[in-house]
Amino acid sequence: MIGDDPALRSAYRLCRDRTRRQDPAEYALIQLVPVALRPACWALWAAANTIDDLADDRTASAGERAARVRRWIDALERELTTGTSPDPVRRALVDTAARWRLDLSGLHHAMTEVAVDAHGRRFADWSGWRAWGRGNLLPWFEQVRDLFDRAGVPVALRLDRQESYERFLDGMRLADILTDLSADLAQGDLLLPAEALDRCPGAEEDLTALRWSPAVAGLVAHLTDLGRQWVTQPSLTRGMHPGPATVLAAMADLLLAQLDAVDAAGPALLRARPRPALLTTARLLAPARARAALAWSLTPVPAPPARRPAPHLPAVHPRPLRRPAFRSPPPHPSGERPPRIPVERMPTHVAVIMDGNGRWAQRHGLPRHEGHRAGAAAVRDVVHGALEIGLRHLTLYAFSTENWKRDPEETGAILDLLRQETRAYPFEDLDVRMRWHGRADNLPQDLVDLLDMRERSTRDRTGLTVTTCVNYGGRDEIARTAAALARRARSGRLDPDLIGEQDFAEHLPRPDMPDVDLLWRTGNEQRTSNFLPWQAAYAELHFTPDHWPDVDRRDLWRAITEYTHRQRRHGAAGPAPHEPATAPREGA
Structure with a gap:
């Protein structure tokens, strides 16, 4: 599966063991994917954890932690072009990218953001918190989706309902933050938005002082309830291949169990990481293993061959994190060039x-x-x-x-x-x-x-x-947007009497168009x-x-x-006959 290279086999074993030791739940989930894909998942997970560990190492200053993260990323950048690495985690990741033809450039922003995290984070509202969390998590999950695509799974991790997908990741991030609350507070970090803390006056001060109080209890109860809502997204697995669907459903069950453990921890939450009981985890994973085994027996996923170019031929390597310059488009056969437009x-x-x-x-x-x-x-x-x-x-x-x-x-x-x-x-x-x-x-x-x-x-x-x-269809798009606004108003998050054009635009299926x-x-x-x-x-x-x-x-x-040559007035008066037509464009 991995080949005969002892150093490479050792690198993958290290990634496997580190994942099992640091994240037993994630390790259990990886055991639900086909055997051929497990080493790649170990490598991706170990790489993400390594960067986080470098940023969280409080034996070094914030500046040194950030510098270590950047050095790790720069080394990976170089090694993606050479095809190997002296660092075992990067060696496994470079091999994974080459073996499965993964484009790791999408990880560059997520990795460099961890260097910024080394200096601490504060969030005013849920919007900023979500942008940070999704920016960190989404690129890594997208690599797993691409991995399944490359493996030829008929319905490759079909999470095409983007809002539900991202909300699920929000729930995962929130569960992770609540689980690590004691460790983060010990380091002076509180990775919750002020908008959430303000719901329970006094909670922020009590948390900073490591003091359990009714305000903290109320905050934790509110956040675990919110996490359960976000994690519970049954539409994500609808129509999906049963293999990835089983993995995703098991992940949701484990996250819900983790949130239950957070809820039940009480004052101990401020002293140690809560964990679900082993019996609870075993009860959730046993049927998932049976379903996954059946699903993958119906859709075998063969391991790709190791890439071993002949000594006299250049090696084929994955793209580096930073993309090389793109080529220019071919010219028109007539040789005509585009006009110069201001x-x-x-x-x-x-x-x-x-x-x-x-x-x-x-x-x-x-x-x-x-x-x-x-x-x-x-x-x-x-x-x-x-x-x-x-x-x-x-x-x-x-x-x-x-x-x-x-x-x-x-x-x-x-x-x-x-x-x-x-x-x-x-x-x-x-x-x-x-x-x-x-x-x-x-x-x-x-x-x-x-x-x-x-x-x-x-x-x-x-x-x-x-x-x-x-x-x-345009009318269909408008009808869907109206339905989204109605759902938001019904939930109490939007006053229907105050809905304006900007609200409508923000609820379009492609609001950034x-x-x-x-x-x-x-x-x-x-x-x-x-x-x-x-x-x-x-x-x-x-x-x-x-x-x-x-x-x-x-x-x-x-x-x-x-x-x-058109005049863009948008309801304003046009220029007088003797004036040049220099009306500003929309938005000017």
């Missing part, structure tokens, strides 16, 4: 309705689905042109909720093409971040998994963001067809006659150039 006149977000694929095919005597295949080539060229001109956001309408009314052969062909393009990913070497927007309902699950995987694998890219709208500056439609139609109605409320509209397969990057450049 930064202040450039749109931030261009949305495109790619219309006319079927009509293009019919005009050429081809089946309609061949038009969509030809349209995929146009997408690639337009993305290249967006990169060249410096656009930040490009959103493409690929498949609407209304498209299900089309002939099943055509809809099947469109989804097959989306599947092929997502799997092939022609922008691998470009600084392109891929996202998708729409409903997972009715879509083939393997396509949803591919879209999620591509979004995860490119999440740290900072150039052009390309959002593909699949099974998307910027407003559309320019909406472009091809195919000689002049309507917006239920596309991004909220985001495009103030968009400039641009309609062109060419069918989408006949479009290339130069058409995008012409659309952006025309946009720069």
